[in-house]
Amino acid sequence: MPYIEVxxxxxxxxxxxxxxxxxxxxxxxxxxxxxxxxxxxxxxxKSTLLNIIAGFLxxxxxxxxxxxRVVTGQGxxxxxxxxxxxxxxxxxxxxRNVAFGLEMKGVPKNEREExxxxxxxxxxxxxxxxxxPHHLSGGMQQRVAIAxxxxxxxxxxxxxxxxxxxxxxxxxxxxxxxxDVWRKTHKTVVYVTHNVAEAxxxxxxxxxxxxxxxxxxxxxxxxxxxxxxxxxIEFLDCQKELLRHLVEPTPIGKDAPRNGGIA
Amino acid sequence: MSASETARSRYRSxxxxxxxxxxxxxxxxxxxxxxxxxxxxxxxAEALLMGVADGTLLRHAAxxxxxxxxxxxxxxxxxxxxxxxxxxxxxVESFVLPLxxxxxxxxxxxxxxxxxxxxxxxxxxxxxxxVYAALFPxxxxxxxxxxxxxxxWLRAGGSMGAGPADLFRKVxxxxxxxxxxxxxxxxxxxAWIAVVGAEMLAASDWGLGWVIFDAKExxxxxxxxxxxxxxxxxxxxxxxxxxxxxxxxxxxRWGMVRAGKG
Numbered sequence: 001m002p003y004i005e006v007x008x009x010x011x012x013x014x015x016x017x018x019x020x021x022x023x024x025x026x027x028x029x030x031x032x033x034x035x036x037x038x039x040x041x042x043x044x045x046k047s048t049l050l051n052i053i054a055g056f057l058x059x060x061x062x063x064x065x066x067x068x069r070v071v072t073g074q075g076x077x078x079x080x081x082x083x084x085x086x087x088x089x090x091x092x093x094x095x096r097n098v099a100f101g102l103e104m105k106g107v108p109k110n111e112r113e114e115x116x117x118x119x120x121x122x123x124x125x126x127x128x129x130x131x132x133p134h135h136l137s138g139g140m141q142q143r144v145a146i147a148x149x150x151x152x153x154x155x156x157x158x159x160x161x162x163x164x165x166x167x168x169x170x171x172x173x174x175x176x177x178x179x180d181v182w183r184k185t186h187k188t189v190v191y192v193t194h195n196v197a198e199a200x201x202x203x204x205x206x207x208x209x210x211x212x213x214x215x216x217x218x219x220x221x222x223x224x225x226x227x228x229x230x231x232x233i234e235f236l237d238c239q240k241e242l243l244r245h246l247v248e249p250t251p252i253g254k255d256a257p258r259n260g261g262i263a
Numbered sequence: 264m265s266a267s268e269t270a271r272s273r274y275r276s277x278x279x280x281x282x283x284x285x286x287x288x289x290x291x292x293x294x295x296x297x298x299x300x301x302x303x304x305x306x307x308a309e310a311l312l313m314g315v316a317d318g319t320l321l322r323h324a325a326x327x328x329x330x331x332x333x334x335x336x337x338x339x340x341x342x343x344x345x346x347x348x349x350x351x352x353x354x355v356e357s358f359v360l361p362l363x364x365x366x367x368x369x370x371x372x373x374x375x376x377x378x379x380x381x382x383x384x385x386x387x388x389x390x391x392x393x394v395y396a397a398l399f400p401x402x403x404x405x406x407x408x409x410x411x412x413x414x415x416w417l418r419a420g421g422s423m424g425a426g427p428a429d430l431f432r433k434v435x436x437x438x439x440x441x442x443x444x445x446x447x448x449x450x451x452x453x454a455w456i457a458v459v460g461a462e463m464l465a466a467s468d469w470g471l472g473w474v475i476f477d478a479k480e481x482x483x484x485x486x487x488x489x490x491x492x493x494x495x496x497x498x499x500x501x502x503x504x505x506x507x508x509x510x511x512x513x514x515x516r517w518g519m520v521r522a523g524k525g
Contacts, residue, residue, distance in 0.1 A: 054422060055422075056418055056422075074418075074421045074422045074424075075422075075424075076423070076424045078422065079422070079423075080418070080419065080422045082415055082418075082419070084415055086413055086415060087415045087416070087419050088419075089416060089419075089434070089437070089438075090517045090518055090519050091437040091438075091440065091513070091517045091519070100420070100423050100425075100433075101423035101424060103433075104423055104424035104425050104426075104429060105424060132516065132517055132518060133518070134517065134518025135518070148419075148423070149422075152423065152424070
């Protein structure tokens with residue numbers, strides 16, 4: 001049985017020109033410890049879907065279940081990492097940012113700082129435990145954000161384009177690091193991206209979404225052995241296949257996705 | 264800023280002060296005004312030193328400071344939570360904002376006679392005036408601060424299990440701290456200005472405002488100017504060192520605001 005079940009989820013936005021469908025009738029399941037990527041161009045509703053799983057948004061219809069329980073709001077069973085570096089609390093050091101969730105859980109100070117330090121080691125930032133976020137680079141801040149989302153030990157890690165604002169070299173490092181972290185922690189990951197190579201590098205399975213309105217068009221299992229070599233023929237073949245699904249017109253025809261946002 | 268730049272800006276400030284003092288001294292010694300009305304700087308300095316030496320000036324300053332700090336503390340206790348509630352709840356905002364807009368433009372000095380009728384002469388009236396002067400900057404800055412809090416911090420905090428009370432104490436208050444500290448500075452300045460006026464009318468025996476008003480009766484211009492100097496120096500010291508240090512230890516250290524120049 002899947003750990004996360006997304007069942008017939010739809011979401012509509014109210015805009016000045018009326019109600020606009022963001023996501024329509026999306027259903028899929030995610031196995032425990034699976035790494036799932038949601039890929040699609042801007043406006044396909046992939047972030048909306050992630051926000052619904054996170055409990056920030058309520059679906060207009062349908063429901064999300066995690067471990068059999070219906071999601072009705074935010075919860076400590078999920079950790080969330082956003083794209084924006086500003087997600088960290090600037091008034092807390094890296095260590096105290098990471099310890100925040102444990103503090104909310106009522107874990108005593110010594111114990112939570114010990115756990116937070118272990119999490120910082122996992123993302124190789126133990127030397128910067130006492131630095132404030134504004135002294136850290138973008139990549140380091142995102143690593144703190146990952147450690148922070150893992151520190152209170154949620155089963156699920158939800159990530160919304162966490163590396164999209166980083167330079168290409170840093171992004172490659174971060175993808176390798178995340179892959180390691182995932183292998184060590186066995187979290188169930190839902191990862192939103194519009195970067196095809198990133199999805200092929202990270203995912204067990206990729207859901208391709210199309211916009212206007214947002215639907216799941218197809219799903220592709222990535223069966224490459226890990227660690228993956230982004231320069232291998234097999235890797236490039238996977239990338240090509242994924243790209244083909246992204247750029248080819250949808251069966252409905254009139255709503256061909258634009259190629260603009262696809263890296 | 265480099266050390267030499269800091270030294271140069273200090274030097275310039277000193278030159279400006281020296282020029283002003285020189286011009287005053289020239290005028291005082293010119294004989295155009297009686298020296299009882301326009302005492303020379305050494306005479307003012309003597310009055311200042313005498314006042315410090317016999318402790319009276321210190322006690323006056325302590326009385327004034329006490330009124331300002333108690334009033335400011337009350338204004339913070341009321342203004343910050345109320346401002347935060349205004350930023351979070353539309354009902355509170357639409358109730359408080361018109362009240363604040365109507366009351367804020369009334370100079371606090373205009374309330375002094377009314378407060379004297381209500382609270383009598385003394386500390387209660389002076390502290391009440393300080394609260395009145397300090398409350399609105401605190402309130403409006405806290406309100407702006409809450410609205411400037413990054414929504415991501417609230418989402419992140421909520422997803423890590425923070426309830427409304429934790430969000431308030433551990434996310435919203437620190438998140439709006441640049442505005443709250445700016446509010447504190449404005450509130451202190453307004454309170455400092457207001458308290459002197461309140462003391463002139465409402466205080467008896469102690470307070471820097473009262474000294475100035477009382478000295479007028481005895482034509483003691485040197486005492487008046489010495490008290491003015493203490494008012495200016497204390498205000499400057501608080502602004503520069505107390506609030507400056509607070510800012511350096513918090514929002515500047517956290518990278519939420521840049522360091523000021525000079």
